[in-house]
Amino acid sequence: MxxxxxxxxxxxxxxxxxxxxxxxxxxxxxxxxxxxxxxxxxxxxxxxxxxxxxxxxxxxxxxxxxxxxxxxxxxxxxxxxxxxxxxxxxxxxxxxxxxxxxxxxxxxxxxxxxxxxxxxxxxxxxxxxxxxxxxxxxxxxxxxxxxxxxxxxxxxxxxxxxxxxxxxxxxxxxxxxxxxxxAELAEALRREGAARERARMAREIHDTLAQGFASIVVLAEAARAGLAGDPDRSAAQLRSIEQTARENLTEARALVGSGPQIAPGSVAQAIRRTVERFAQDTGLAVEADLPDVDCDQPTRIALLRCAQESLANVRKHAAASTVGVVLAEQPYGVELEVTDDGRGFVVGDAPGFGLDGMRRRLAELGGELTVTSSPGDGTRVLAVLPLGPGGPAPVPPARELESGAPTHDSQV
Known part of the structure; x- marks a missing residue:
């Protein structure tokens, strides 16, 4: 019919x-x-x-x-x-x-x-x-x-x-x-968008709340152990726990609100505050070279998160005595380098979420992450980002990537 x-x-x-x-x-x-x-x-x-x-x-x-x-x-x-x-x-x-x-x-x-x-x-x-x-x-x-x-x-x-x-x-x-x-394409795009959003939220939670909670646990254990022998240090650690908890609360509100933000000021100031807190909580010697670098908000957030994750890894895994943090502006972009003299590790065998999250965050902005380490030789983490938004991926000179240990994509 x-x-x-x-x-x-x-x-x-x-x-x-x-x-x-x-x-x-x-x-x-x-x-x-x-x-x-x-x-x-x-x-x-x-x-x-x-x-x-x-x-x-x-x-x-x-x-x-x-x-x-x-x-x-x-x-x-x-x-x-x-x-x-x-x-x-x-x-x-x-x-x-x-x-x-x-x-x-x-x-x-x-x-x-x-x-x-x-x-x-x-x-x-x-x-x-x-x-x-x-x-x-x-x-x-x-x-x-x-x-x-x-x-x-x-x-x-x-x-x-x-x-x-x-x-x-x-x-x-x-x-x-x-x-x-x-219809199938729309559903696939919806699922892909949901997966991307879940991955983004997982990364943000790992880089902010999870790191803050881990720091609170370590500080609480140290404060409890030192109550009898060193009450002044325990009191300082309790104050640090309070400050970290407040920062976590602020981060949580930002995640469910308008998205991740960092305090006003240059990226160097934000990283310097993180380094000072790290040195205060761990007692490690930190050598920091943090000149002012003019960059946009996404780049500031990415560099700050890379610094926080790298220092958190040093705290949890490295058993280091000295840590170096260097921020530098280069013709091809901006670099953040975090080094330590700790126990090191085999890069290809390292489990975890942190470095993979850093790598994805940098890749979204056209940047890249290089991790160099080997057992007993410490660790070097190098994050490179272009200064212009949406610019091509930065290509550092070969000397910047040279190291005694091989470089692999990995996670800590």
Whole structure:
């Protein structure tokens, strides 16, 4: 059964649909002429009743028989005798065979069925005209030739329609596939966005809250151990715990609010505050060279987080005595280098989340992270970022990456 054409359907489908609409417009017009004209009573009411029955049957098969081929055949089984009866009742009603030609095609599911149904319609309209005009050779010849001419058009329609329907169905399948692909792509993008957001939140929590909690635990253990022997130091450690907890609370509010922020000022000042807190909490000697570097907020945050993560790793793993923190502006960007003289490690075997989070954070800004270490030789972490937002990835000179130990991507 012919469905309502969609954008992109073949022209032939649109033509058949328009033809079907025209058929019902002609039937309506004939019904109106019959009502308003001087048609004798039996012919008038008989033709109106037949057209009403035909319209009702068509509405029923369109509503309930759209996916049932037998419904279309049942409608054509009614259409054929109705056309013959109308041709018998009124002169000129034979035109209805012409205007309903497409119905012999759109209500069947095979070429043979279309040709057979259309042939029966031609026979019916011919018989109705001959019975009305009188049975003689001239009348039979005239009506037969007229019906055969229209039937030839019906054959042409029946031959051309299947290919048009195939094209329509193929385009419908393509539209369905496109809609399905678009839906799948939208869902994939949604999942990817959610995954990116989870990764971002995990990184922010690790670099802020988790590090703060780890520092609180270490300070609390040290304060508890020193309560009896060194109460002044324990008091200082408790104050540091309080300060760290307040900072964690501020970080938590920022994460659920407008996003991560750092205090106003230069990146050098922010890193210097972190270094001073680290030295105060750990008692380690820290050599810091932190000149002012002019950079945007994302770069400041990335450099500060790299400094915090690197110093946290020193605190947890290095067992170092001396730590170095150097911030430097180079022609190719800005560098942050954190070194220690601790126990070192095999870079490729190190577990954890920290360095991977730093690496991802830097990569988002076009930067890169280099980690150099080996057992017993300390560790060097070098973060490099371009100064211009969205600029190309920085390429430090080869001497900046030289080290006695191999460099690998890793995590601590």
């Amino acid at each position: 012919l469905q309502r054409p969609q954008r992109g359907d073949p022209f032939w489908i649109w033509l058949l649909h328009s033809w079907d609409l025209l058929a019902w417009a002609v039937i309506g017009l004939l019904a109106l002429i019959t009502v308003l004209g001087g048609t004798p009573g039996p012919q008038k009411y008989g033709s109106l009743a037949l057209m009403a029955v035909l319209a009702a049957a068509n509405a029923a098969v369109r509503r309930w028989g759209r996916r049932r081929p037998l419904g279309g055949y049942a409608y054509l089984a009614l259409l054929v005798p109705v056309l013959g009866a109308l041709a018998y009742l009124r002169d000129g009603y034979g035109v209805l065979y012409t205007v309903t030609l497409v119905q012999f095609v759109i209500y069947v599911d095979s070429l043979r069925g279309a040709l057979t149904a259309s042939a029966l319609g031609a026979v019916a309209i011919t018989a109705g005209g001959v019975l009305r005009e009188g049975w003689d050779t001239d009348t039979l010849t005239k009506n037969t030739i007229s019906s055969l001419g229209v039937y030839a058009v019906s054959v042409l329609i029946a031959l051309l329609t299947p290919r048009a329907l195939e094209l329509r169905d193929e385009r419908a399948r393509l539209r369905a596939q496109l809609a399905s692909t678009q």
